Amino acid sequence: MLAWxxxxxxxxxxxxxxxPRDNARAARIVALxxxxxxxxxxxxxxxxxxxxxxxxxIVKAPWIxxxxxxxxxxxxxxxxxxxxxxxxxxxxxxxxSWNIEKRTKEFFAFYLALIGGVYGVFLSFDVxxxxxFYELTIIPKYFxxxxxxxxxxxxxxxxxxxxxxxGSHLVLIGLIAAWVVARGQLGHASLDLIELSKVAFPxxxxxxxxxxxxxxxAILAGMWPFHTWAPTGHVAAPTAGSMLLAGVVMKxxxxxxxxxxxxxxxxxxxxxxxxxxxxxxxxxxxxxGVALVQRDFKFVIxxxxxxxxxxxLLGLATLNTIGLDGAVLQMFSHGIIAGLLFGVVxxxxxxxxxxxxxxxxxxxxxxxxxxxxxVTFVIAGIASMGLPGFSGFVAELQVLMGAWTVFxxxxxxxxxxxxxxxxxxxxxxxxxxYSDAPPKPVDHDHPLEPISMPERFGAVMLIGASLIIGLFPxxxxxxxxxxxxxxxxxFARLLVKGGSQ
Amino acid sequence: xxxxxxxxxxxLAAPETIxxxxxxxxxxADVTVMRGKSIAARFNVGALLSILGCASAAVFAxxxxxxLQEFNLFNGLLVVxxxxxFVKVALLVLTIFTILISTSGKFTDHVGEYLSxxxxxxxxxxxxxxxxxxxxxxxxxxxxxLALYILTAFNKHNEKSAEAALKYFxxxxxxxxxxxxxxxxxxxxxxxxxxxxxxxxxxxxGFDPLLLVALVTAVIGFGFKVAAVPFHLWAPDAxxxxxxxxxxFIGSGSKVASFYILAKxxxxxxxxxxxxxxxxxxLSGWTPVIAIIAALSMVLGNLxxxxxxxxxxxxAYSAIAHAGxxxxxxxxxxxxxxxxxxxxxxxxxxxxxxxxxVVTVVEEATGxxxxxxxxxxxxxAPGLSLCLMVxxxxxxxxxxxxxxIGKFFLFSAVVSAGANLGLxxxxxxxxxxxxxxxxxxxxxxxxxxxxxxxxxxxxxxVPLLTFLALAxxxxxxxxxxxxxxxxxxYL
Numbered sequence: 001m002l003a004w005x006x007x008x009x010x011x012x013x014x015x016x017x018x019x020p021r022d023n024a025r026a027a028r029i030v031a032l033x034x035x036x037x038x039x040x041x042x043x044x045x046x047x048x049x050x051x052x053x054x055x056x057x058i059v060k061a062p063w064i065x066x067x068x069x070x071x072x073x074x075x076x077x078x079x080x081x082x083x084x085x086x087x088x089x090x091x092x093x094x095x096x097s098w099n100i101e102k103r104t105k106e107f108f109a110f111y112l113a114l115i116g117g118v119y120g121v122f123l124s125f126d127v128x129x130x131x132x133f134y135e136l137t138i139i140p141k142y143f144x145x146x147x148x149x150x151x152x153x154x155x156x157x158x159x160x161x162x163x164x165x166x167g168s169h170l171v172l173i174g175l176i177a178a179w180v181v182a183r184g185q186l187g188h189a190s191l192d193l194i195e196l197s198k199v200a201f202p203x204x205x206x207x208x209x210x211x212x213x214x215x216x217x218a219i220l221a222g223m224w225p226f227h228t229w230a231p232t233g234h235v236a237a238p239t240a241g242s243m244l245l246a247g248v249v250m251k252x253x254x255x256x257x258x259x260x261x262x263x264x265x266x267x268x269x270x271x272x273x274x275x276x277x278x279x280x281x282x283x284x285x286x287x288x289g290v291a292l293v294q295r296d297f298k299f300v301i302x303x304x305x306x307x308x309x310x311x312x313l314l315g316l317a318t319l320n321t322i323g324l325d326g327a328v329l330q331m332f333s334h335g336i337i338a339g340l341l342f343g344v345v346x347x348x349x350x351x352x353x354x355x356x357x358x359x360x361x362x363x364x365x366x367x368x369x370x371x372x373x374x375v376t377f378v379i380a381g382i383a384s385m386g387l388p389g390f391s392g393f394v395a396e397l398q399v400l401m402g403a404w405t406v407f408x409x410x411x412x413x414x415x416x417x418x419x420x421x422x423x424x425x426x427x428x429x430x431x432x433x434y435s436d437a438p439p440k441p442v443d444h445d446h447p448l449e450p451i452s453m454p455e456r457f458g459a460v461m462l463i464g465a466s467l468i469i470g471l472f473p474x475x476x477x478x479x480x481x482x483x484x485x486x487x488x489x490x491f492a493r494l495l496v497k498g499g500s501q
Numbered sequence: 502x503x504x505x506x507x508x509x510x511x512x513l514a515a516p517e518t519i520x521x522x523x524x525x526x527x528x529x530a531d532v533t534v535m536r537g538k539s540i541a542a543r544f545n546v547g548a549l550l551s552i553l554g555c556a557s558a559a560v561f562a563x564x565x566x567x568x569l570q571e572f573n574l575f576n577g578l579l580v581v582x583x584x585x586x587f588v589k590v591a592l593l594v595l596t597i598f599t600i601l602i603s604t605s606g607k608f609t610d611h612v613g614e615y616l617s618x619x620x621x622x623x624x625x626x627x628x629x630x631x632x633x634x635x636x637x638x639x640x641x642x643x644x645x646x647l648a649l650y651i652l653t654a655f656n657k658h659n660e661k662s663a664e665a666a667l668k669y670f671x672x673x674x675x676x677x678x679x680x681x682x683x684x685x686x687x688x689x690x691x692x693x694x695x696x697x698x699x700x701x702x703x704x705x706x707g708f709d710p711l712l713l714v715a716l717v718t719a720v721i722g723f724g725f726k727v728a729a730v731p732f733h734l735w736a737p738d739a740x741x742x743x744x745x746x747x748x749x750f751i752g753s754g755s756k757v758a759s760f761y762i763l764a765k766x767x768x769x770x771x772x773x774x775x776x777x778x779x780x781x782x783x784l785s786g787w788t789p790v791i792a793i794i795a796a797l798s799m800v801l802g803n804l805x806x807x808x809x810x811x812x813x814x815x816x817a818y819s820a821i822a823h824a825g826x827x828x829x830x831x832x833x834x835x836x837x838x839x840x841x842x843x844x845x846x847x848x849x850x851x852x853x854x855x856x857x858x859v860v861t862v863v864e865e866a867t868g869x870x871x872x873x874x875x876x877x878x879x880x881x882a883p884g885l886s887l888c889l890m891v892x893x894x895x896x897x898x899x900x901x902x903x904x905x906i907g908k909f910f911l912f913s914a915v916v917s918a919g920a921n922l923g924l925x926x927x928x929x930x931x932x933x934x935x936x937x938x939x940x941x942x943x944x945x946x947x948x949x950x951x952x953x954x955x956x957x958x959x960x961x962x963v964p965l966l967t968f969l970a971l972a973x974x975x976x977x978x979x980x981x982x983x984x985x986x987x988x989x990x991y992l
Contacts, residue, residue, distance in 0.1 A: 064906070064985055067913060106879075128909070132900035139890075139899065142943065146951040154951065162940060169936040173929055176909070180916045 002045035002123060003058045003073045005038045005083060009090075009116035012038075016109040024104035031108035032094050035115065039087030042119075045075075046084050046479070052077030053482025053489060055125065055194060063129070067179070068189030072126040076489070077479035078258070078328050082122045082251060085335045088465055089247035090115045095458030096343040097240035099351060100148065107148055111240060114140035118248045127175055127191045127260060131168070134252060138164045141241070141249065148238040150350070151296075156229075156236025160245075163219055163229040170216030171256070174209045178264060181205055197263045197490040210268020214261040214276070220253030222309040224283030231290075231302035239346030242298070246305045246338035251331045254312045258327070262316065266493040269319060277317040277403070281410045283310035284417035291424040297349065297356040300428050301341045304384065307417060308334045308392075314414060315399035319494055321484045323402020326395050328480045333383075333391035333469065340380040340462040347455060348373035349432065352448045358431040367433035372451040374433040376459045381425040383466045386418060391469035513572055513581045516558035516589055520624050523554025524617045531613025543612040544604045545966075551616045552597050555623070559593035562586050566991070577633035577695040584843075585631045587991045588761050591847045592630070595754045595854060596623045601970035602858035603746035605865065608656040615655060619750060622648030626758035633769065635684045635694040638762060642680070642726070646673050649755060652747035653739055665735075665742025672725060672735040680722030686715035687770070696765065700772040712774065716787055719766065720794065726759045727824045728817075730797040737809075740817035745864060748813060749857035752820050753850035756827075760846045764831045764839055767791070778832055779923025791832040792927060798825030799934045806941045812860055812870045815941055816853065819896060822938060823849055826931050830911050833918035840992040841907075841914040847988065848895070848903035848981055855892040855974040858967060859885055866961040872945055877954025882961040884968065886949045891975040895982070897942040898935050903981040908935065910985070 012034030019026055049056055058073040075083070093111065100107050117140070120133030138161055145157035182199045183189045190196060201209070219226040230250070234242045262269045269276075287307030294300045308330070315327025350356050353364060367374035383390035386397075396418070403411045469476055484491050511518060527550050535543045563586075571582040599619060609615055625645030632638055650673060654666030688694055690711055691702020703712055724732035740748045767787055776786015783789050802822030809815040827849075830842025860870050862885060867874040878886040895904035912928045919925070981988050 064989075066986075066989060067910070132905070135900050135905070139894065143950055146947060154947070158940075158943070158947075161943060162936075165939045166936045169932045172909075172912075173925075173932050176913050176916050176928065177922060177925060179913055180922065183917070 001041065001048065001058070002075050002083060004041045005045070005087070005119040006073075006116055006123065008034060008037050008041060009112050009119060012112045013109050013116065016105050016112065019105050021105060024101060027105040027108050028094070028098060031112060032091070034112055035087075035090040035094050038115065038119070039091050042083045042087035046080040049075060049080060051482070052080055052479040053486045055490070057125075058123065063126070066189070067128070067191065068183075069128045069191045070126045072129060072192060073123045074125040075123055077481075077483045078255075079122045080479045081328060081332050081476050082248075082255060083119060085251065085332050086115065086118050086122065086248050088461065089244060089335055089339050092339055092343065092458040092462050093240040093243045093247070095454040095461075096243060096347045097238065098452065098454040099347070100238070100240075102148065107144070107238075110140040110143050111244070114144065114244060114249075118252060121252050122255065125193045127193055127196065130193070130256070130260065131171065131175065134171075134256065135165075135168050137249065137252065138168070141245070144241040145233065145237045149236040149241065150238070151235050152232065153236040156232040160229045160233035163226070167216045167219035167226075167253070170212050170219075171260070174213035174216065174261075177205075177209055178213075193259065193263065194490055197493065199264075201265060201267075203267050206265040206268035207271055210261060210265035211272055213265070214257050214268075214272070217253045217256030217261055218313065220250060221257060221313060222250050222253070222283065222306045223313055224279055224286055224306065224310065227283060227287070227306045230306050231299055234302035234305065234342070235296065235298045239343060239351070242302075242342040242346055243339040246301075246342055247335040250305065250309055251335055254309065254316070254327070254331055257313070258316055258324075262494055263490050269494065273317050273319060274407070277314055277407050277410050280310045280313035280317055281414045281417070283307065283313065284414045285420070288417045288420035288424060292420055292427065295358050297345050297358065297361065297428065297432055298342070300424060301338065301345055304341075304421065304424065305334070305338050307421060308338065308384070310417070311396050311399045311414070314403050314410070318399070318402040318406050320402050320405060321481070321495060322398050323406075324484050324491070324494075325477065325480050326398025326400075326402055329391070329469075329473065329476060330395035330399060332476060333395040333466065336462050336466045336469075337380055337383045337390075337392055340376070340459065340466070341384060343455070343458060343462070344373055344377045344380060345432075348376070348451060361432050362435040362437040365435070369448050370451055372456065372459075376463070377433060378429055379463055381429050383463075383470070385422045385425050389467065389470045391466045391473070393470060394473040510574065510579070513574065513579060516562045516593070517624050517627050519558040519561065520554055520620055520627070523551060523558075524620045524624075526554070527551050527620065528613045528617050531616075535613075540607070540610055540612060544606070547612050547616045548600050548604045548966075551600050551620055554620070555593045555597045555600075559590050559597075562589050562593070566590070573633075577697070578637050580631050580633050582631075584992070585761075588630045588757065588843070589627050591757055591850075592623055592626050592754050595757065595850050596620070596750075598851070598854045598858075598970055598974060599746055599750045599753065602749060602854065602861055602967050605861070605964035605967050606744060606746060607865065608658070608744045611655075615652070618648045618652050622652065622750065623754060626754055629758045630761045632762075633696045633765065635687065635696070635699075635766075638766070639677075639681060639684060642759075642762075643677055645755065645758070646677070646726075649747075649751055652750060653743040655747060656744045659742065661738075661742035662744065663742075665739045669735045669739040672732075676722045676725030676732065679718045679725075683715045683718030683722060686711055686718070690715065696770040699770045703771070704773050713785075716771065716774070716790065720787070720790055723759065723763045723766075724794055727756065727763065727827070728821050729794045729824045729828060730801045730821060731794075733798070733802070733821045736821060737814045737817040740820070741811055741813045741870075745813065745857050745861040745870075748816075749854045752816070752853045752857065756820075756824075757843075757846050757850050760827055760831070760842065764842065767831060768834055768839065775834060777923070778927070779919045779921075780926045782923060788832040788834065791828050795825045795828035795832065796927065796930055798822060798828065799931055800825075803934045803937045806938065809941070810871050810873075812872060812875065812945055813857075815872075815945070816856055816860070819938060819941070820853065822934065823896075826908070826911060826935075829915045829924075829927055829931060833915040833924055835914065835918045838911070838914035838918050840989070841910040843992050844985070844988055845907040845911045848907045848978070851974055851981075852892050852895045852904060852978055855888060855971055855978065856896065858971045858974070859889045859892065862961065862963055862967060872948050875945055875948040876952040877958060878949035878961075881954055881958055882963055885961065885963050885971070888971045888975040889949060890946055891978055893942040893946055895978045897939045899939075901979070901982045903978045903985070906982050906985045910989075
């Protein structure tokens with residue numbers, strides 16, 4: 001059933017390609033219906049899955065027997081969480097880009113192609129297949145930004161594409177080397193993740209190949225110091241583009257780190273655990289600090305994404321169940337909240353005022369002109385700061401608890417990052433919406449267009465998701481926890497030594 | 502000695518014979534029936550005849566593929582095996598596509614000659630892949646090359662075409678001399694021109710200086726044919742100056758055959774003189790020589806391609822880079838890497854013809870092949886630019902296209918070939934360089950999809966036949982990428 005998320009999305013792309021060029025309305029409706037269908041399938045499929053702790057096979061068919069590649073789609077609890085996130089992000093992204101008038105049909109075709117690739121990554125249990133879907137997302141990303149973006153869009157798009165491509169090539173080198181070594185040990189060629197998760201790669205091999213694959217994926221997760229694509233890319237992207245970048249694309253990187261790099265090379269993780277944690281915390285503090293001094297509203301959110309993704313990486317580096325649980329939950333939580341923040345800034349503010357500069361926004365009193373945007377941003381900001389009641393709190397708390405047992409000093413440092421997070425969020429709220437600077441005379445000939453229905457729907461949907469998970473984290477934890485707790489799972493090797501076991 | 506059985510020769514060489522007859526028919530038809538007709542009509546009829554000939558030769562070769570035993574006539578002069586037969590089928594298919602994208606050309610009014618030269622070149626290449634004798638290798642190679650030189654010069658209204666052809670010819674002549682010199686030394690050392698006998702002849706003699714000279718001259722000769730650094734200088738000019746379909750032919754069919762025979766000569770003829778190109782474990786022999794050439798080609802080709810503004814020149818440098826990747830398949834010297842290399846070369850050739858086909862159309866419509874001529878292509882010709890996207894992304898190695906899976910096959914075979922991952926350094930270099938290549942392919946796509954054409958630019962009318970050919974090629978590239986088993990079962 002879950003495989004249909006991929007198929008439906010790509011069918012949507014095909015349908016869009018054959019629509020008449022100038023019918024923007026039809027393109028929007030097709031895109032929205034496709035995304036909703038994908039989202040519904042994701043929800044229903046996820047709920048139907050009986051044992052989230054086990055890997056449930058969806059399809060497994062030989063694909064390229066000579067190199068041991070299968071068309072192998074499956075899902076465990078972690079996939080379920082991320083597939084549901086993708087569904088939500090896809091729908092809300094379309095709602096927030098309802099006003100795209102320029103080459104609408106192509107925009108949504110690229111958009112859905114990106115979503116289809118993302119679904120594919122989260123459901124692939126064959127490394128090659130996963131890699132194929134992973135690279136498939138690069139091209140739509142590039143065109144979405146370069147064609148429909150804003151500030152320095154071609155630069156931002158090319159930077160993102162090259163970073164992604166370089167990252168995925170690091171992964172490719174590691175995969176080819178691992179494939180050769182694994183074939184020597186297994187006696188047959190295999191690209192099956194579950195099979196590879198049982199191969200004991202030589203320690204010396206893991207020592208150099210793990211960082212290669214991990215960094216390759218972590219580039220896309222915005223790991224400091226390879227994060228520099230993220231702010232420029234987010235800022236350049238159209239609203240829906242930044243929502244997807246922050247919402248799901250960065251999760252692709254983190255997911256790849258967990259599902260491929262860490263699962264295949266557990267000894268490698270243990271060797272590099274400390275370094276990863278340091279980089280993660282550097283990202284948390286650095287991202288927050290830089291966000292604090294930005295003048296461009298979208299850069300604030302862009303750097304905050306780097307900071308929040310730092311928590312995911314920190315959680316991964318803990319190698320204990322509570323930290324990993326937190327990391328996965330943080331992927332979901334950040335996907336929702338960052339999507340919402342970008343939606344507010346990109347769609348509600350920038351598309352109406354055509355500026356994101358705080359100095360201009362301060363004089364506009366947006367809190368009064370478009371109160372819905374102001375309120376939404378305050379709620380999203382609260383969620384982003386990690387106040388109880390929202391998903392971010394549960395996730396970051398678990399990451400910190402997990403990290404405390406392993407890296408107490410770094411955990412304290414990342415606490416500083418959280419404090420700065422409060423500061424930059426409040427600053428953004430104050431400067432962006434509720435400034436007491438003397439207002440410029442309002443231009444009554446061009447009043448701001450009121451917040452439209454699709455935007456309201458999208459905002460309510462995302463706030464609701466964050467709130468529900470914040471209040472009932474068990475809904476997702478029931479999917480995530482069994483994956484790490486089961487001694488038979490593919491993550492078991494990661495957790496054997498050390499940690500809080 | 503057995504009496505010569507002419508019937509058997511005719512049977513074995515039937516595809517070549519069919520093609521030779523086709524050449525005569527095409528030439529004859531063009532000077533008799535089609536005389537005085539419009540160029541377009543002559544091109545269509547001529548192309549139809551040529552394609553019929555190629556198709557029947559291909560069908561013949563393909564149907565006998567499954568039950569073919571290896572035939573070896575006259576001590577290796579003519580060798581027909583399932584693998585050589587499949588390469589011939591591939592060559593014929595490539596020729597068909599080359600002809601299809603030529604049909605809209607306006608660069609010549611010598612239609613019959615143009616088409617028959619393409620066919621003659623193909624015949625040369627077909628003989629080239631079905632021999633294990635150095636003499637025959639030389640003759641077939643020169644036969645094919647002569648056709649290619651003339652094809653390069655075919656645009657008589659363009660000075661660049663003449664310059665390119667002259668450059669190509671002079672370099673080619675020189676490399677032929679090197680090749681012949683090397684071959685003569687090999688004959689001197691081993692007393693034979695047959696590859697397997699040469700291997701026996703040089704076995705146990707150690708690595709003597711004469712062999713080294715023979716080896717180096719052979720590498721120079723073939724390095725020129727496949728446009729590997731530092732013997733690549735002719736390639737950018739030839740690709741840019743030649744009529745675009747001719748460039749497509751140079752970049753596709755000739756590449757496939759050259760690589761097939763290059764691998765054969767080195768793996769069969771220089772057994773025992775391999776040496777080693779493994780990291781920390783260099784041993785003199787032919788593999789380290791090729792490793793250095795491959796590394797240079799990958800680095801130089803990719804880096805130089807970045808700064809090109811002409812798409813044809815960019816494709817030429819990318820061809821040099823791809824030759825570097827393919828050479829990795831040659832030097833790793835295992836059956837798996839050889840078939841991975843052939844997979845790579847064939848898919849590369851299909852993709853290149855496609856890319857050149859798109860360039861042909863754009864050139865006809867906008868008068869140039871600079872990247873800026875591609876601006877707004879997605880609006881002016883949506884189908885065409887979609888094909889361009891498929892071809893360039895496949896060249897860049899983006900899944901799920903054929904180029905990616907080819908790279909995966911090739912690189913994994915190369916890494917498996919060296920003990921203790923010894924050849925990994927070459928693969929790391931190749932993958933790093935392929936990440937670079939993504940940039941310049943994306944630049945063309947950026948022009949096509951992101952930039953806007955000048956305001957008054959009208960839609961581009963794509964000739965139907967060309968468009969069908971390109972769409973078919975794009976489909977093939979996708980299909981082979983998704984289901985590579987279609988091709989691997991024959992390699």
